[in-house]
Amino acid sequence: MPDSTPSSTPSTTDPSAPTVPAVPSAPGAVSAPAAPSAPAAPRRLGTWARRRPRRGLLAALVAAGAVVGLLPGAPATATTGLTPHDPVAEYLAGWDVRRVADGVTVYSGTVGDPTSGSWTVTVLGAAGGDGAGTALRLRGRAEAERLAERVRQAGAAPRVERVDWPGAAVGEGEEGAYGWRVRVGSAAGQAEAAALAAPLRAAGLTTAVEWTGADAEPGSGGADLWVTVIDPDAFTGEITADPGAAVAGRETVAAIAARRDALLAVNAGYFVMEERDGIPGAAAGIAVYDGRVQQAATDGRVALVLDGDGLRPRLAELSTELTVTAPRVGPREGHGAAGHGATGDGATREVDGVNRRPGLVRNCGGVGGDAPTESPRHDVTCTDADEIVAYTPELGADTPAGEGVEVLLDARSRVTGFRAPGGPVPAGGRVLRGIGEGADWLNRYARVGDPLRIRERVVDERGRPLALDAADDVVGGGPRLVENGRAAIDFAADGLVHPDNSDFAYTWGIKRHSRQLVGVDAAGRVLLVTADGRRPGVSDGLGLAEAAELLVDLGAEQAMNLDGGGSVTLAVDGEVVNAPSDAAGPRAVGDALLVLPGR
Numbered sequence: 001m002p003d004s005t006p007s008s009t010p011s012t013t014d015p016s017a018p019t020v021p022a023v024p025s026a027p028g029a030v031s032a033p034a035a036p037s038a039p040a041a042p043r044r045l046g047t048w049a050r051r052r053p054r055r056g057l058l059a060a061l062v063a064a065g066a067v068v069g070l071l072p073g074a075p076a077t078a079t080t081g082l083t084p085h086d087p088v089a090e091y092l093a094g095w096d097v098r099r100v101a102d103g104v105t106v107y108s109g110t111v112g113d114p115t116s117g118s119w120t121v122t123v124l125g126a127a128g129g130d131g132a133g134t135a136l137r138l139r140g141r142a143e144a145e146r147l148a149e150r151v152r153q154a155g156a157a158p159r160v161e162r163v164d165w166p167g168a169a170v171g172e173g174e175e176g177a178y179g180w181r182v183r184v185g186s187a188a189g190q191a192e193a194a195a196l197a198a199p200l201r202a203a204g205l206t207t208a209v210e211w212t213g214a215d216a217e218p219g220s221g222g223a224d225l226w227v228t229v230i231d232p233d234a235f236t237g238e239i240t241a242d243p244g245a246a247v248a249g250r251e252t253v254a255a256i257a258a259r260r261d262a263l264l265a266v267n268a269g270y271f272v273m274e275e276r277d278g279i280p281g282a283a284a285g286i287a288v289y290d291g292r293v294q295q296a297a298t299d300g301r302v303a304l305v306l307d308g309d310g311l312r313p314r315l316a317e318l319s320t321e322l323t324v325t326a327p328r329v330g331p332r333e334g335h336g337a338a339g340h341g342a343t344g345d346g347a348t349r350e351v352d353g354v355n356r357r358p359g360l361v362r363n364c365g366g367v368g369g370d371a372p373t374e375s376p377r378h379d380v381t382c383t384d385a386d387e388i389v390a391y392t393p394e395l396g397a398d399t400p401a402g403e404g405v406e407v408l409l410d411a412r413s414r415v416t417g418f419r420a421p422g423g424p425v426p427a428g429g430r431v432l433r434g435i436g437e438g439a440d441w442l443n444r445y446a447r448v449g450d451p452l453r454i455r456e457r458v459v460d461e462r463g464r465p466l467a468l469d470a471a472d473d474v475v476g477g478g479p480r481l482v483e484n485g486r487a488a489i490d491f492a493a494d495g496l497v498h499p500d501n502s503d504f505a506y507t508w509g510i511k512r513h514s515r516q517l518v519g520v521d522a523a524g525r526v527l528l529v530t531a532d533g534r535r536p537g538v539s540d541g542l543g544l545a546e547a548a549e550l551l552v553d554l555g556a557e558q559a560m561n562l563d564g565g566g567s568v569t570l571a572v573d574g575e576v577v578n579a580p581s582d583a584a585g586p587r588a589v590g591d592a593l594l595v596l597p598g599r
Contacts (some may be wrong), residue, residue, distance in 0.1 A: 086523070086555060088525070088554055092109070092554075094109070104235050106226055108224070108226045108577075110539075111223055114540055117211050117213025119190050119193035119536075120187070121200065121208070122207065123184060124208055125205070137208075137503050139180060140179065140180070154200055156185070156196075156199070159182070159183050161180065162177055163506065168487035171497070174492065190209060213512070213540040214512045214533075216545070221512060221540040223533060223541050225532075226570050226578060227528070228527070228529075228570075232525070232526070237595060239310030240260075241268055241592070242260060243281075243394075245396060246395065247395050247396055248282055248395050248396050250280060250590060253266065254569070254586060256591075260594055262595060263595045264571065265570075266568075266593050267516055267562065268562055268590070268592050269287060269476045269590065270476060271283055277362045278362050279355065281588075283475075284363045286320065286476040287475060288472065290473070292468075295354050297319050299367070301317065301318070301365060301479075302316070302317050302479065302480040303315070303560075304474065305473075307471075308469075315480065317480075321456070322352075322457075323350055324388060327451055328346040345445075349388060353389045354390050354392065355389075360381050363377065365377070366382060386435065386437035388442065389433050390430055390431070390454065391431040393429070393430075399422055399423060404434050405434055406419050406421050409426070409430045409432065412451065413429075415451070416429075421433055477562040479493075479544065480558075481551055481559045482557070483558060487551075489544055489545065510544065512533055512540040513564050514564050514566070514580070515542045519558060521557060530570040530578050534565070566582035568580060
């Protein structure tokens with residue numbers, strides 16, 4: 001999941017690297033590659049090298065039907081999924097090409113110039129009560145000017161820079177100036193910039209040394225990209241979501257892919273990383289695998305719906321409706337959890353979640369009185385002291401220990417017993433865990449031998465239920481990037497505008513990071529875009545607005561953002577071909593999107 005700080009220092013680029021495309025000419029835009037006047041030298045991108053003809057030559061070859069000549073070892077009848085004069089062909093002309101299967105092609109290239117940034121010192125705050133004391137990258141103009149004056153008093157020459165909302169932002173108030181930042185100096189190296197920061201810190205100023213290539217400003221920075229094009233009319237396999245060995249726990253994308261002999265795999269939805277936020281590895285947003293709901297929706301946030309073979313995916317803002325209903329029976333002694341008489345009167349109660357720790361809602365967007373909000377709020381864990389959470393056998397681990405009570409259900413949803421929280425989920429059955437008022441409800445209405453009817457519905461933004469069957473998958477993400485062929489990002493509705501952290505939408509969404517994107521174009525082709533980032537001088541990644549404009553350039557009609565940052569991984573034929581940004585290597589994730597061969 002993206003954070004706001006690059007994790008790498010700059011490195012020297014290969015002098016044999018080809019000329020890179022022109023830097024975007026407007027904020028939030030990613031330009032199509034420009035044509036140099038001479039053939040580009042070979043370049044290794046990822047783990048394979050391919051011939052790189054001069055810019056514009058590949059487009060002509062595509063139009064002439066000769067693109068297969070750029071695919072070493074490919075049969076003469078192979079297809080890349082491109083058609084003459086389409087946006088994909090035009091944008092990806094001259095990029096490296098790898099055919100994975102008929103109808104599945106990976107293109108790799110670079111946009112912008114990753115070496116064109118510099119190191120600078122961002123002043124975050126100062127001691128004092130004038131509004132400049134709070135550590136922020138962006139602030140109002142008046143506060144920024146006061147902070148700049150403190151910098152001048154420290155003997156440095158500040159610059160106050162305006163940062164605008166990107167043009168793709170469509171939420172209420174998301175236009176014009178986002179805020180102003182205060183910066184000092186420009187240096188070729190990180191150590192040199194750190195030296196500029198030392199006297200500022202000595203003067204009581206809080207600083208951060210930052211790489212300007214991550215700012216998503218025109219004229220600075222760039223990114224290595226991989227664009228996977230899947231043509232449903234030519235590919236005979238499937239696209240599916242897979243949580244790995246279990247819903248709980250984490251695995252690398254390559255490990256999940258290897259278990260299923262996937263042709264290609266990328267990371268998928270957001271997930272819980274730390275125990276303080278829930279069950280590590282469980283999805284932080286809606287998750288449906290093989291037709292079974294394994295995590296409730298982050299209410300109203302966009303999700304990728306994979307029906308059947310997954311080759312015609314669609315995007316929808318989803319909500320989950322989960323309830324438990326007790327039977328209508330009279331009082332009977334000795335069957336309640338506390339051994340007292342209970343009456344099942346057909347009472348119905350909301351089920352707050354699935355396969356998560358009760359009381360903790362990662363990314364918020366829950367139901368039933370969560371604090372501080374029931375709306376999405378990305379990278380925030382909301383709380384609720386009164387919940388019922390359901391657990392499925394696919395959890396693959398014991399339910400979390402702690403307060404409350406657990407009710408065990410068999411395959412017919414009949415109550416087989418009660419226990420203190422923490423234990424296995426019965427094979428074919430479920431566990432209901434209650435805390436606070438939720439525990440009171442279970443103690444009152446659940447009785448051994450009687451059924452508790454659990455109702456699950458996943459509904460879209462129009463209130464229409466999804467008719468899920470055993471072949472369907474759903475993975476969450478956000479925000480939506482493209483709708484009806486237009487870049488459109490509602491930062492606030494997607495939970496990226498935080499009332500208590502005015503920097504969040506800027507550091508997480510506007511600035512560049514590693515990104516994993518998915519879209520569908522007018523021809524029904526699936527576009528998976530993998531952007532490396534957080535590697536100053538090598539690859540900065542994409543801002544969300546840049547990601548949206550890139551997908552529009554590629555012809556996407558609908559597109560969304562998946563998990564990013566250190567999670568971003570592309571594995572082809574069992575090999576990781578991008579450069580994940582975590583220092584430890586490819587990150588273990590919650591789930592993956594797999595491209596599986598036909599059977």
